Amino acid sequence: MQPLAKAASDDDRPLIERVRRGDQDAARILFERYFDRIYNYAYARLGRAEDAEDLAIDTMTRSLTRLDLFQDQGVAFSSWVYRIAHNATIDHYRRQGKATLVPLESATLPVSADPSELAVEQLSNEDLHDALRALTDEQQQVLILRFFQDLTAAQAAQIMGKSVGAVQALQHRALGSLERALHGRANN
Amino acid sequence: MERLERLAERLRAVDPVMPSPGAKIRGWNLVLAAVEQSATVRSRTHPVRRLVLAAVAAAVLLVAGAVAASADSLPDSALYPLKGVMENVRGALAFSPSDKLAYHLDLARTRLTEAEAMIARHRLDLAGQALSSLDDQLDDAALVVQAEMQSDPALAASLENRLVQAIATHDQQLAGLEGQVTNPAAIAAITQARDRAAQALQTSNGNPSASPAGNGKGPSSSPHPTPKH
Known part of the structure; x- marks a missing residue:
């Protein structure tokens, strides 16, 4: 099994600050750290590579461009990214009109x-x-x-x-x- | 329970589905473009800058509101000192003799209005200050006229006529006010103001030492002016 990169939390903070200051290298590091994981998450949820790619890109875009909304108070950046991915999944289902939430x-x-x-x-x-x-x-x-x-x-x-x-x-x-x-x- | 443990282990053994290298490159290019655009927007409207702009806008509105409110303020108002500041600014922007005269006559009219209001409110101290300031403005107006006597007699004559008319109007108002009050201090202040107004007129004529009242040289027994028409 090919392991996913470790989901960091404490290590993310300095990078987040750098991205907030416009550092693209820091953004690249965070992208590399989370893109595969989110793609994997999205694929597991949606089952289509194209949809997973779109959702992963959408999630990473939102995560790295809306850092002003991220308050590092008890919630790790990784958790925030996953929440964005989850919300994007729900949005995807709504757009598709897919009733997947049947218990x-x-x-x-x-x-x-x-x-x-x-x-x-x-x-x-x-x-x-x-x-x-x-x-x-x-x-x-x-x-x-x-x-x-x-x-x-x-x-x-x-x-x-x-x-x-x-x-x-x-x-x-x-x-x-x-x-x-x-x-x-x-x-x- | 053991079945579920086995199922959990099987789930852990599922190979992660990874994006293709092409998908990752596309993803980074799109994310980078969005990050660059976001940084541009953020630099234009940084939170601190937004805060500063908001504070400046609020301060401007506050000052503008205070200035507007102070324009009609009276000597017993908290905004009255601001009115004086704005009047000084106006004075600094009056350059021609005509503008300077208009400025002083306008302030004299304002001081008279304030004096009437203060007398109505029984604030004789403030009324006295307003009347004194009224006379100061008339003195300054007279000096403007006097300054033009040598260089431009025609202009000086025109300015003097405006001054005389203004003083006559003020004198009529002061006389009416004098008839309405009974307080001796108020009457004394008004009388003194009328005398000083007449003295200002003498100053504009280039005769500052002339006695304002009872000198017996004028055509009228009253020391107070009559405008030339």
Whole structure:
């Protein structure tokens, strides 16, 4: 697995100050630090490389040109960037008119009587991505942040504006929903 | 629980989807363009600069408002000193003898209005100051006329006629005011103002030592002027 660059927080502050003063080199460093991660996040949410590219560019543009709105008070720059990406995702869905926020619990996905039948190790990445996109918005977000982006529960909590406990509970429910979604795909 | 742990591990093993090098270059070019444009806009309207501009605008509005309000202020008003400042500015901008005379006569008229208002408010101290200032303005106006006597007698005559008319008007107003008040101090102040106005007229004639009252040389027994028509 090719690792994503570490999402910095403390290291970002001097760079942010330099970008605010018009330093393009600092902007480039922040771009390099976050563009891949946001692209990865966007691809996991949207499933199309073109859409992911647009969303990543849009997110980085907003992040680096609206630094006057970023107040480094308890929220890391990385969390701010992810929040922008999340909002851009919601905007994308709205523009597309796509109703993706249907809770999985209300969907008609079959549940296997024997969960061990699902050989998760054999699932393709595409299967996982597709099943993931059947989850609710929050469930997708928590799984992507925790497992695709390799963030801690605390970092995910800051991005999502929830407590760590709430994120952990959401993560548990999201995994259960993902499992059911995969069962549903396997049975269809 | 173990199933979910396995599923979580499988998710962690998913290869991250990375952008193509071309996408990244395109992305940086677009972001850089936006950053440059943003920096240009920010330099034009930096928050500190915006704050300073706002403060300057507020100060200008405040001063303009105060100046406008002070124009009609009376001696018992807090804005009255500002009125004096603005009058001095006006005086500094009057260059020709005609403009200077108009300036002093205008201020004399203003002082008279202020004196009437202060008497009506029983502020005799301030009324006395206004009347004194009225006479100062008439003295200055007389000096303007006198200064032109040698260099341009025709202009001096014209200016003197304007001064005489103004003094006559003021004298009529002062006489009316004198008849309305009963306070001896106020009456004394008004009488003194009338005498000094007449003296100013003598000064404009180039005869500053002439007695303003009771000298018996004029056609009228009154020391106060009659305008030439």
